[in-house]
Ligand SMILES: Nc1ncnc2c1ncn2[C@@H]1O[C@H](COP(=O)(O)OP(=O)(O)OP(=O)(O)O)[C@@H](O)[C@H]1O
């Protein structure tokens with residue numbers, strides 16, 4: 001029998017019992033809908049975290065003073081701050097797995113212009129800083145290596161500062177004061193947004209670390225050193241390398257604990273991603289149980305339908321239907337029913353995810369593979385749970401089926 | 406002489422009911438030539454339906470052989486018998502057996518959809534033609550519940566003849582119909598028979614049997630008597646007489662009222 005004949009036949013007999021069909025499909029609708037919502041929410045959370053990781057910087061490694069192993073309030077850091085420019089230079093010179101290294105000197109001061117002032121964080125960094133942070137300038141440029149070597153008083157402003165102090169003009173080329181030191185603005189940073197903990201990353205001024213040391217903080221020690229590994233696969237090896245360079249730089253004897261900490265923020269974030277992905281999987285698995293329950297509903301109704309339509313089966317067989325024709329007919333009916341339920345469930349799932357995203361402010365996204373899987377899975381459910389009733393129908397004896405009251 | 410449409414030799418059917426064996430047919434020999442119109446008669450439980458099921462390839466004999474239109478039915482698989490039914494046979498049942506909530510034309514079209522020989526191109530047109538042939542050209546989209554018993558049986562007959570079968574089998578086709586409608590149905594069978602289809606009708610009403618050319622009496626699973634009818638009645642004439650009588654009666658009734 002032709003496939004479109006089969007489909008017409010299946011839809012017409014499904015439509016003869018609209019209410020029952022709708023209730024039967026409801027199981028699949030809810031199952032598929034639930035799976036889609038779960039996957040959308042989970043996947044949304046995951047891609048948000050991934051975006052945050054990317055926002056931190058490319059393969060970011062952070063070296064901070066003080067030992068994390070010392071416990072308590074990291075007393076090492078307070079007793080002697082031992083992260084220096086020399087350490088940063090040694091890492092730059094000796095490492096083989098890093099693509100960029102920048103010392104970071106952190107201080108806070110007032111930015112003063114002719115029209116106003118703004119208290120902000122000043123970071124003294126090298127020219128590698130933007131590469132490490134995966135950051136760009138929208139106007140002007142970052143200071144050059146010459147500026148760093150010559151301790152020039154040049155600054156790059158974060159977008160929050162520009163918004164507050166230069167609301168309608170391009171600040172590049174203008175003079176500002178950081179504390180009481182005059183600086184020339186050479187660039188403006190692209191907006192980067194908040195960190196996952198809500199800190200405004202755009203409320204910042206970047207200056208050469210040499211200038212910061214000289215003119216602003218007066219410290220010779222660094223707040224941290226940032227580095228970028230050449231590739232994500234090198235992260236662990238790169239951190240080991242940094243550790244050994246740092247121990248040598250600090251002249252630590254064997255067995256002495258580190259007086260610095262090498263951290264890999266991406267690792268923390270990745271742990272979070274894998275947790276959400278496990279959660280997503282778990283939720284989707286729970287949701288797909290309802291898909292199975294929906295499938296059992298289909299099987300139940302198909303069994304009822306076979307019994308109810310025993311005489312019809314007898315008639316069809318008497319006029320020449322083969323067992324396989326009857327089998328296909330009932331199988332097509334259950335697959336059409338579950339597939340239709342799956343498609344409606346898909347719409348319900350997308351609607352539900354959008355609504356949830358709107359109400360809870362979650363970001364949701366559904367990967368195409370989940371859509372394909374939901375559709376495929378619901379067809380498979382119809383096939384699997386429709387098979388037994390269909391086979392029962394096909395095995396009927398035509399004479400007995402015709403006599404059935 | 407051409408090959409007979411039906412050739413039964415020593416056909417026996419035994420039903421196993423637990424310990425006991427029920428003999429529904431005990432050695433039936435029957436030969437039917439093309440173009441015959443046969444009535445099978447007999448009391449209840451004599452084995453008529455069992456015989457029809459075997460003739461209709463719905464059931465297989467326990468012993469004996471069955472040749473349908475020169476084809477050996479014994480030893481055929483389920484699928485082969487299904488195809489044979491579709492190709493050679495048309496069934497009409499006592500209970501009409503139409504698909505409920507399905508239009509007349511869809512019911513008639515159904516056997517064409519199971520065709521595997523590719524004989525039929527425009528199945529709907531053929532179904533319309535068959536319905537027109539049984540006088541239901543104006544009831545194409547009616548569902549069985551919207552048709553009278555006689556009309557339903559006509560739909561069933563249209564469904565049986567739409568595949569142009571060699572043999573039409575009808576098991577008590579008039580059992581659920583009043584006498585006038587029964588005669589109309591028999592008139593239709595006679596008409597189809599005159600057009601060349603071999604017809605076998607099971608009935609236990611002698612009135613109905615007199616429209617056949619040959620009557621086969623079955624008793625206890627055996628053929629008791631197999632005789633030709635000297636002058637079969639023409640059902641179409643009887644229908645006309647009834648109509649005239651009814652008109653006459655109506656006329657008298659009217660006169661009495663006036
Ligand atoms: N499936 C079956 N199992 C057991 N016995 C059966 C079966 N079908 C028919 N019989 C028996 O076979 C015999 C013949 O039955 P069949 O139905 O052929 O009678 P029939 O002549 O058609 O009767 P009726 O005029 O009442 O329809 C009966 O005794 C019946 O009980």
Ligand SMILES: [Mg+2]
Pocket residue numbers: 453454455
């Ligand atoms: Mg019977």
